[in-house]
Amino acid sequence: xxxxxxxxxxxxxxxxxxxxxxxxxxxxxxxxxxxxxxxxxxxxxxxxxxxxxxxxxxxxxxxxxxxxxxxxxxxxxxxxxxxxxxxxxxxxxxxxxxxxxxxxxxxxxxxxxxxxxxxxxxxxxxxxxxxxxxxxxxxxxxxxxxxxxxxxxxxxxxxxxxxxxxxxxxxxxxxxxxxxxxxxxxxxxxxxxxxxxxxxxxxxxxxxxxxxxxxxxxxxxxxxxxxxxxxxxxxxxxxxxxxxxxxxxxxxxxxxxxxxxxxxxxxxxxxxxxxxxxxxxxxxxxxxxxxxxxxxxxxxxxxxxxxxxxxxxxxxxxxxxxxxxxxxxxxxxxxxxxxx
DNA sequence: AAAGGTCTCAACCGCGTTCGT
DNA sequence: AACGAACGCGGTTGAGACCTT
Numbered sequence: 573x574x575x576x577x578x579x580x581x582x583x584x585x586x587x588x589x590x591x592x593x594x595x596x597x598x599x600x601x602x603x604x605x606x607x608x609x610x611x612x613x614x615x616x617x618x619x620x621x622x623x624x625x626x627x628x629x630x631x632x633x634x635x636x637x638x639x640x641x642x643x644x645x646x647x648x649x650x651x652x653x654x655x656x657x658x659x660x661x662x663x664x665x666x667x668x669x670x671x672x673x674x675x676x677x678x679x680x681x682x683x684x685x686x687x688x689x690x691x692x693x694x695x696x697x698x699x700x701x702x703x704x705x706x707x708x709x710x711x712x713x714x715x716x717x718x719x720x721x722x723x724x725x726x727x728x729x730x731x732x733x734x735x736x737x738x739x740x741x742x743x744x745x746x747x748x749x750x751x752x753x754x755x756x757x758x759x760x761x762x763x764x765x766x767x768x769x770x771x772x773x774x775x776x777x778x779x780x781x782x783x784x785x786x787x788x789x790x791x792x793x794x795x796x797x798x799x800x801x802x803x804x805x806x807x808x809x810x811x812x813x814x815x816x817x818x819x820x821x822x823x824x825x826x827x828x829x830x831x832x833x834x835x836x837x838x839x840x841x842x843x844x845x846x847x848x849x850x851x852x853x854x855x856x857x858x859x860x861x862x863x864x865x866x867x868x869x870x871x872x873x874x875x876x877x878x879x880x881x882x883x884x885x886x887x888x889x890x891x892x893x894x895x896x897x898x899x900x901x902x903x904x905x906x907x908x909x910x911x912x
Numbered sequence: 913a914a915a916g917g918t919c920t921c922a923a924c925c926g927c928g929t930t931c932g933t
Numbered sequence: 934a935a936c937g938a939a940c941g942c943g944g945t946t947g948a949g950a951c952c953t954t
Contacts, residue, residue: 590922590948612939628940629923664942679943680921918952923945930940 587621591630595620599627600635633676640672644681652678653686657700 587595602618608631611624620627633639644652648670655666663675663682670678682697690697 588924610939624939625925625941626923632941633922661943675942676922683944684920914954916952916954918950920950921948923947925945926943928940928942930938932938933936 586615586623586626588626591622591634595622596630596635599630603631603635629676633674636674638672639674644673648673649686652682653700656682656686656697660698 598618598620602614606617608614608628611628613624614620615622615624615627618627622630651670652666655669659665661679663679667673667675667678687697690700694702696702
C-alpha cells in the first residue's frame with residue numbers, strides 16, 4: 573500500500589534540494605569506508621541531514637564512480653529506443669543494459685529528447701508505431717487523389733516518404749474500417765505471436781483504398797495489399813519478432829533488426845508493385861523525392877551500428893534512423909491539430 | 913541588453929515490492 | 934500468515950541554464 577517518505581516519521585527536519593560539495597564528500601567518504609546499504613541509518617552515521625532516500629538517489633545518480641558523463645552516443649540512443657520498444661518505461665531495466673547510465677538519466681533523456689523527436693516525426697513514443705490516426709491516409713489520399721474536384725488539401729506539401737510495403741499494410745488497416753489503427757505493439761501481440769483479432773480479420777475484400785486510387789487515376793496496374801496481409805498473418809516474424817528478453821513482440825521492418833536500417837526503401841517483396849507505385853507517384857505527382865533517399869540522409873545503419881566512435885548523437889541521426897524504419901515524416905507546416 | 917519562453921536534469925514524491933521479524 | 938520497515942522504481946517538479954525575440 574505504499575508508505576510515507578522515510579524521513580517523515582522521524583520528525584526531524586531533513587535538508588532538501590541540491591547537494592553541496594561538502595555533503596557529497598561526506599557521503600562519498602562514508603560509502604568508501606563502510607560501503608552502501610541500510611540507507612535509513614546511513615545519513616545519521618555519515619553526519620548528513622538528509623533522508624536515506626535522498627542519499628541513495630544522490631549515490632546512484634551522481635556519485636557512483638562508474639557513472640558515464642556526457643552526451644548519449646548514437647549507439648546508446650539506438651539501444652534506448654530499441655529497448656523501450658520492448659520494455660516500455662522500464663528505465664531501470666534499460667539502464668541495466670547501458671553501462672554507466674542511470675535510469676534517471678535515461679528517463680530524462682527520453683522525455684526531453686527522444687520522445688519529442690518521435691512525436692515530431694509522427695511516431696507514437698509509446699507504441700513506436702506511426703501515429704497514422706493523425707493522418708488518416710485513406711481520407712487524405714481519397715480526397716486529394718480520387719476526387720476530380722479541386723484538391724482539398726495540397727497533398728504535395730505533405731511530402732511523406734513511405735515505405736511501400738508499410739503503406740500497403742497501412743492501407744489494409746485503414747480500409748478495415750479502422751478497427752485497428754495502430755500496428756501491433758508489445759501490448760497487442762502476446763508472447764506466442766498471436767495477432768490481435770482486428771488485425772487477423774483484415775481480409776482481402778477489405779483492402780480497397782490503393783487499388784481504388786489506381787483505378788480512378790488510370791494507373792493501369794492495380795496492386796493488392798493482400799500479399800502483405802497474408803504474409804503478416806502467416807509469418808508475423810517477418811513483420812516483427814519476439815523479444816529475446818521478454819518474449820514480447822518487437823516491431824521489425826526490413827532486416828529483422830528493429831530500428832537499424834537497411835538501405836532505405838529496399839522492399840523485400842519481389843513484385844513489381846513498388847516500381848509501379850513509385851512510377852505512378854513520381855509520374856503523376858512529382859513524388860520522386862518520396863522514394864529516394866534524401867541527399868541529406870547519413871549513411872544508412874546496419875545492424876552493427878555503423879556510427880563508429882560517435883561521441884554525440886544528433887537529431888538528424890535519430891530522425892534518419894527512424895525514417896529508415898517508417899519512411900514517414902510530417903512537415904513542419906502541417907497543422908496537425910486539424911486531424912486530431 | 914533585457915525580457916520572456918523553452919529546455920534540461922537533479923531531486924523529490926508516492927506507490928508497489930521485497931524483506932525481516 | 935501478518936505486519937511494518939526498507940528498498941527501488943517511475944512520474945513529476947522546479948531551479949537554473951540556455952535560447953529567442
